[in-house]
Amino acid sequence: MESSRFIVLPAPLIHEAPEHYACIGREGFHKRAKSFSYEQGAIDPVNVYTPILILGILAFGFAAFSIIIATLTGPKRYNRAKVDAYECGIEPTPQPMGGGRFPVKYYLTAMMFIIFDIELVFLYPWAVAFDQLELFGFLAMALFLFNLAVPFVYEWRRGGLEWD
Amino acid sequence: MNPSNYILLSAVLFSIGAIGVLVRRNAIIVFMSVELMLNAANLSFVTFARMNGNLDGQVVAFFVMVVAAAEVVIGLAIIVTIFRTRRSASIDEPSLLKY
Amino acid sequence: MNTGTFNPPEIDYLAIAPILIIFGTAVLSVLVEAFVGRTARRPVQLVLVIGSLLVALYFVISQAGTRTITANGALVIDGPALVLWGALLVLSLLGAMLMAERTLDPSGDVFAARAAALPGSEDERQFTQRGWVQTEVWPLFLFSVSGMLMFVAANDLLLMFVALEVMSLPLYLLAGMARRRRLLSQESALKYFLLGAFSSAFFLYGASLLYGFSGTVSLPGIAEAISAKPSQGPLLILGMALLVVGLLFKVGAVPFHQWTPDVYQGAPSAVTGFMAATVKIAAFGALLRVMYVAFGGIRWDWEPMLWVIAILTMFVGSIVALVQTDIKRMLAYSSIAQSGFIMLGVIAASAEGLSASLFYLIAYGFGTIGAFAVISMVRQSGGEATSLSAWAGLGRTSPVIGAVFAVFMLSLAGIPLTSGFVAKFGVFAAAIESGDTWLVIAAVVASIIAAFFYVRVIVLMYFSAPAKEPAVVAVPSAFTTIALAAGVTVTVVLGIIPQPLLELVANADVFLR
Numbered sequence: 172m173e174s175s176r177f178i179v180l181p182a183p184l185i186h187e188a189p190e191h192y193a194c195i196g197r198e199g200f201h202k203r204a205k206s207f208s209y210e211q212g213a214i215d216p217v218n219v220y221t222p223i224l225i226l227g228i229l230a231f232g233f234a235a236f237s238i239i240i241a242t243l244t245g246p247k248r249y250n251r252a253k254v255d256a257y258e259c260g261i262e263p264t265p266q267p268m269g270g271g272r273f274p275v276k277y278y279l280t281a282m283m284f285i286i287f288d289i290e291l292v293f294l295y296p297w298a299v300a301f302d303q304l305e306l307f308g309f310l311a312m313a314l315f316l317f318n319l320a321v322p323f324v325y326e327w328r329r330g331g332l333e334w335d
Numbered sequence: 336m337n338p339s340n341y342i343l344l345s346a347v348l349f350s351i352g353a354i355g356v357l358v359r360r361n362a363i364i365v366f367m368s369v370e371l372m373l374n375a376a377n378l379s380f381v382t383f384a385r386m387n388g389n390l391d392g393q394v395v396a397f398f399v400m401v402v403a404a405a406e407v408v409i410g411l412a413i414i415v416t417i418f419r420t421r422r423s424a425s426i427d428e429p430s431l432l433k434y
Numbered sequence: 435m436n437t438g439t440f441n442p443p444e445i446d447y448l449a450i451a452p453i454l455i456i457f458g459t460a461v462l463s464v465l466v467e468a469f470v471g472r473t474a475r476r477p478v479q480l481v482l483v484i485g486s487l488l489v490a491l492y493f494v495i496s497q498a499g500t501r502t503i504t505a506n507g508a509l510v511i512d513g514p515a516l517v518l519w520g521a522l523l524v525l526s527l528l529g530a531m532l533m534a535e536r537t538l539d540p541s542g543d544v545f546a547a548r549a550a551a552l553p554g555s556e557d558e559r560q561f562t563q564r565g566w567v568q569t570e571v572w573p574l575f576l577f578s579v580s581g582m583l584m585f586v587a588a589n590d591l592l593l594m595f596v597a598l599e600v601m602s603l604p605l606y607l608l609a610g611m612a613r614r615r616r617l618l619s620q621e622s623a624l625k626y627f628l629l630g631a632f633s634s635a636f637f638l639y640g641a642s643l644l645y646g647f648s649g650t651v652s653l654p655g656i657a658e659a660i661s662a663k664p665s666q667g668p669l670l671i672l673g674m675a676l677l678v679v680g681l682l683f684k685v686g687a688v689p690f691h692q693w694t695p696d697v698y699q700g701a702p703s704a705v706t707g708f709m710a711a712t713v714k715i716a717a718f719g720a721l722l723r724v725m726y727v728a729f730g731g732i733r734w735d736w737e738p739m740l741w742v743i744a745i746l747t748m749f750v751g752s753i754v755a756l757v758q759t760d761i762k763r764m765l766a767y768s769s770i771a772q773s774g775f776i777m778l779g780v781i782a783a784s785a786e787g788l789s790a791s792l793f794y795l796i797a798y799g800f801g802t803i804g805a806f807a808v809i810s811m812v813r814q815s816g817g818e819a820t821s822l823s824a825w826a827g828l829g830r831t832s833p834v835i836g837a838v839f840a841v842f843m844l845s846l847a848g849i850p851l852t853s854g855f856v857a858k859f860g861v862f863a864a865a866i867e868s869g870d871t872w873l874v875i876a877a878v879v880a881s882i883i884a885a886f887f888y889v890r891v892i893v894l895m896y897f898s899a900p901a902k903e904p905a906v907v908a909v910p911s912a913f914t915t916i917a918l919a920a921g922v923t924v925t926v927v928l929g930i931i932p933q934p935l936l937e938l939v940a941n942a943d944v945f946l947r
Contacts (some may be wrong), residue, residue: 278415282408289404292397300440307442321464328468342646349639356580372635376642376652383646391651392642395592399638400597406631409603413610413623419618420553 279331290319341382348375362414366407375378446504448499448523449511450725451582452490452519459486460576461819467570479572483530486576491523501946503589504899507652510589511621513942516567517792518586518719522712523921524577524759525799532807533571538908543567544704544810545611546619553616559945574604575708577657586672586719589727591641591651591677594720598637598684601716602630605709609701612816629683629693637680640864643673644728653728654947660731674736674783681724682716688746691770700767702909703818706762707806718776718795722788726781727945733783739782741873748774748880755887759839761809763813765802766885768846771884775861778877782864785943790860792939797845797853797928804921805842807914808835819905825891828901831909838922840892845925847888848881853928856936 297304297312326332348371355368378398382393447454463482470478494516502511524917536543545568546563581601588594610623645651647669648659660670698706700790713762730737751771758764776798778790812819812828812835819825829836857879862874910918 205916208349282411285404286408289401296397303440305442306441308440318363323463325464325468343704345642349635352635353632356628362624362628366631368627369631371634372632373638376635376638379642380645383642383649387649389649391592391649392645395595395641395645395646395651398592403597405603406599406634407678410627410631413606413620413627416550416610416626417620420617432456 232245278332283326283331287323338386340380341381345375345379345382348372348378366410366414367381369410370403370407373399373406441752442506443506444504446502446511447841448493449502449504449589450501450509451493452523453509453580453587454578455486455493455549456583457491457580459483460573460580462571463576465571469535472566475569476567479569480530481532483572483576484527486507487523487527487530487579489543491527494523499656499941503946505507505652508590508593509584509587510946511819512593512944512946514719514722514788514792514945515587515821517692517939517942518715518795519583520659521715521792521796521799522579522582522586525711525715525803526575526582526708527858528800528803528917528920529704530705530710531913532704532803532810533702535704535810535914536567538811538813538914539613541613543613545571545701546613546616549607549611553620562613571608573610575606577606577609578602578693579712582696583717585716588720589653589723591644591653591656594724595634595638595641596617598720599635601713602634602650602684605705605713606630606929608705609709611705612700612702619699619702622697622725624698625693626701631928633680633683633690635680636676636683637941640673640676640680643669644677653724656728657731657947658726660729666732666735671735673745674827675739676730677724678721678736678739681717681721682743684713685721685773685777686714686770687743688750690867691747691750691773694770695763695766698769699760699762699820703762703806703810706801709809710765710806711803714769714773714776714802715799718773718780722791723781723945726783726788726896727947730783731930737781737783740777741867741870744774744777744873745876745880746774746861747771747777747932748877749883752884752887755884759822760820760888761825762806762892763807764822764891765774765805768801768884768888769798772846773879774880775858775877777875778865778870779861781870781873782861782868784868786866786867788945789939789943790857790864790875792942793860793932794857796935796939797857798817799924800921801842801845801852801854802917804844805839807918807921808839808842809833811910811914813908814903814905822891822894824903824905825901825902826898826904827896828892828905828907829892829895831900832902835907836868836895838918838927841897841922841925847885847931849885852927853925853932855929856932860936869895 293315294312297308301308341389347425352368352370352372352375352419355371359368361366377399380392380395384390384396445782463479466475466478466482475901497511497516498517500511501513503509504511533544538544541562542565547558547564547566547568549568549570578601581597584597585594585601589782606623606627609626611622613617641651644656644712647667648656650656650659660666666857679690683693687695698710701709725733725736727789747807749773750769751769751774755767757772757871758767772794776791776794779794781787782790809818812825813860814824814875829840841852845854848854848858862877864875865871865877
């Protein structure tokens with residue numbers, strides 16, 4: 172039986188333990204499934220997704236509520252900056268044909284964003300299985316974050332975070 | 336849904352990327368085509384993970400995303416340097432090196 | 435296996451100490467860049483780089499004879515890996531020496547004062563005048579070396595891909611940082627990057643198809659799946675082909691060689707020497723491991739493919755090198771031709787083939803890094819004199835450097851009493867033993883063609899009148915001198931008494947599965 176050589180993540184969202192979840196075993200799978208207090212072998216996907224649905228409704232409701240309440244209660248003083256496309260003050264000048272120019276600093280910011288943003292993708296699977304990964308998982312992630320902090324410190328010390 | 340459709344899609348994406356690298360002339364677009372190829376490989380990894388029934392493929396996809404991000408940064412740095420020097424991102428223009 | 439608990443991988447930290455040391459020092463040297471003052475950075479970095487390479491080398495030597503599979507089978511430290519580690523570390527040390535050189539160029543360092551400054555701008559002039567140096571090259575260098583070490587020990591396509599990128603990404607940047615001829619240098623970085631990224635996408639897609647075929651990314655797992663499944667099917671063959679294309683790009687085999695001449699010419703000679711020697715070793719190490727461990731069971735399927743590529747590589751490399759007028763470009767085509775010869779050892783698919791390839795790689799590495807050391811010393815007013823015509827009569831005006839370069843050329847041509855001869859003999863013998871006689875005959879013809887252009891340089895140096903604007907040999911500091919001396923010593927000693935190294939590689943002729 173083929174098993175995953177890297178990390179083992181149980182899959183509580185699947186109806187029935189597939190043949191191949193040998194890594195935790197059928198028993199392990201169902202034990203895990205039980206711990207979600209569903210009946211063995213018959214996990215209802217509707218029930219499983221209900222919390223997510225509720226969260227979605229809550230999020231949407233909060234956003235709608237904020238917008239409505241802000242339009243009702245907020246002061247309305249229009250000036251030039253307010254009607255700009257970006258309130259931070261950047262002029263959205265029309266770009267000439269062939270691309271036009273903008274400061275190379277944008278690229279630096281974009282690059283930093285990409286690198287530090289994407290590296291965090293490892294945190295998600297780690298966080299999901301954090302309770303099972305024991306000390307090894309914790310130390311590995313700590314080392315990873317340290318390694319991620321090093322270029323950040325370099326960037327900061329060498330003035331990469333200063334706009335001017 | 337038949338998973339082999341995803342494999343087909345990934346093969347198509349990979350081919351589009353490869354053709355893009357070969358025929359496009361703007362360094363940024365060539366570079367985007369390379370990224371398309373990497374993501375096609377990712378799609379194929381994830382689909383095969385589903386078909387094979389283990390998680391290795393999904394783990395690989397995570398690593399590929401991160402490596403691709405590092406590649407983007409390096410690539411952009413090089414392309415921006417060239418652009419600033421030559422005022423163009425065409426890969427036909429840098430042609431000092433010939434036999 | 436039926437447990438719900440997580441089993442942390444068992445990692446033999448001692449066995450992988452060389453990788454950890456180099457990688458840890460690379461991280462440390464990023465911190466040095468952040469916290470140490472501008473003037474102190476260079477000496478601190480040099481101490482770190484040279485120190486870490488030596489310590490890592492000590493750990494490699496202290497492990498001689500041990501065989502370890504660690505990190506859940508993802509890393510294999512076996513005979514070939516240890517030999518390649520040793521070679522990579524020593525050659526990186528020599529490469530670091532070349533990169534640290536700063537007396538050859540009157541304006542200082544090998545690298546641009548600020549890689550980000552526009553070529554020809556006022557900023558650039560000021561930075562150069564102030565004597566600034568780009569010390570970021572050292573962390574980049576160390577990351578690249580750690581990637582190489584990981585690449586030759588990776589037993590797993592995922593780790594191999596990550597190692598490939600860790601090795602290559604810093605090299606793309608290093609290629610673009612030359613102090614002189616910056617446009618050429620930047621152009622070479624762009625080409626190297628685009629084609630390198632293109633090739634790694636092929637590698638990855640091949641890996642995904644192989645994963646689809648076998649359900650695992652580990653090399654022994656793929657081998658198992660191949661022997662277990664009765665029909666091979668398109669997934670396996672296509673995946674293998676794409677994977678090998680990705681590796682052949684790095685090796686510089688025809689028809690995937692287009693980047694080689696441009697990058698070798700444009701990159702600073704120090705970087706070219708380092709890269710030409712070590713990347714070739716690392717890429718061939720990985721290619722050998724993939725071919726022997728994962729695809730050993732279907733060698734009848736891949737041998738015809740590599741036959742064609744080996745013959746093309748040898749002939750295109752040798753013939754195109756004949757008409758080159760730039761010495762760095764000529765050496766680039768020579769390195770392509772050499773790839774073809776090393777491929778004979780891969781095709782042999784035997785223990786002899788493996789150990790002969792290892793020997794060839796080591797001999798080639800030292801010869802190449804030495805040749806580029808000489809190139810970095812031969813200069814004209816505008817920088818290095820890479821045009822072949824400027825080298826005319828060099829053997830008479832500076833006999834020592836002429837003689838040293840002649841030794842490297844003879845070795846690359848495979849003339850007896852140099853390491854190149856022993857190396858070529860080894861791979862040819864291994865190929866004949868495996869029944870590839872026709873391939874060896876083709877290789878002999880190709881090496882005769884190749885000998886022409888190597889000897890042409892020697893003739894040019896000794897029997898031509900000096901050019902109108904003859905190149906002069908700059909006096910190097912201890913750094914380049916050490917690298918050059920090491921290169922020439924190894925080349926000659928391996929030619930005369932190859933026995934110790936032959937025994938070493940003969941003991942390292944099996945990949946651990």
